[in-house]
Amino acid sequence: MHVTDDGERLAASLLRRLDALTFRDATTGEVDALIIDSVVDWARAAGWRVYRRASSVVPLPPPLSGRYSVLDVACARPAGPPVVVEVDHTDRRRTVEKLLAEGAAGRIPVWVRWGPGPFAPPPSPVRLVTCVVSRRPGPAGQGRRYSRVPADDRPPPAHSAATIGGADQVTLPIAVDHVPPR
Template sequence: MNDDALAASLTAHLDRLTFVDRPTDEVTALLVDAVAAWGEAQGFRVYRRATSVVPLPAPYQDRHSVVDVACARPVGRPVVIEVDRTDRRRTVEKLLAEADAGRVALWVRWGPGPFAAPPPPIRLVTCEVAVRNHRHSRLPARPAPQHSAPAGAAAEPVELPLTPD
């Protein structure tokens, strides 16, 4: 599966996710769980909070940052996924470093949108979420109810009985 197909597959998986009135931390946790479940469904080995190639800034430069989810594939480059509500420069830098190290970099951005496209080769996966009173919801898409006869169908007038006052 190529990089664009991976991003499209993860997008389709996240499109099925719904929740109502969740705080920010819970939404992030739900998304990380959903990303991990997607990786497992693909047959990948999934690692949460996997070590990144990016070292932490001083005084912790002997330690490394982490990515939210990393996936080892039987065939193809490893995949790293970051899940963020905000547009963080550090996340972009981390994902670019991961891509330079030979990994497929996917960035799951969630919130009300719009979402700015990250620089290539980072692939953006979006998850639009409604926000109200610092709570987040994502409801399933439902078609509008049909209120009238289909186009072209003749409607028969109905005579209503009049009742005297």
């Protein structure tokens, strides 16, 4: 299988896993942790070795020279190139640069973006996996809260308060066939 096809297949598989993820009123950090845990579970279910906060191929800028950036999740597979995953709720240029460098090093880079969307596609070979959530303001000074609920658990839409207009009641004739008792 070609690496590009493998990347597309892996991204689709991870998307299916994340589609089952639900939560209510989570903070940014809680959503990041839930998604990373789901990525780890997905990779372990595939039988891969999984590393959280794995070292990237991208060196950090001064004054941290000699150290390397980290990846949210890195996966070693028995067959095929490694898979690296970054999880973000913002569109970070540094994340794209890191994932492009990982792709150039022979890894399959996957970027999990979460939020209300829309999400701009990253350049190839980075694969985008989205996790759409709703957001609302949290308690004063505590940031936003995010939710992702199953489709069948969503509240009904608000009804219009507008009056539709009056209608006269009409008595309809109802024909009933009379069947005599036996």
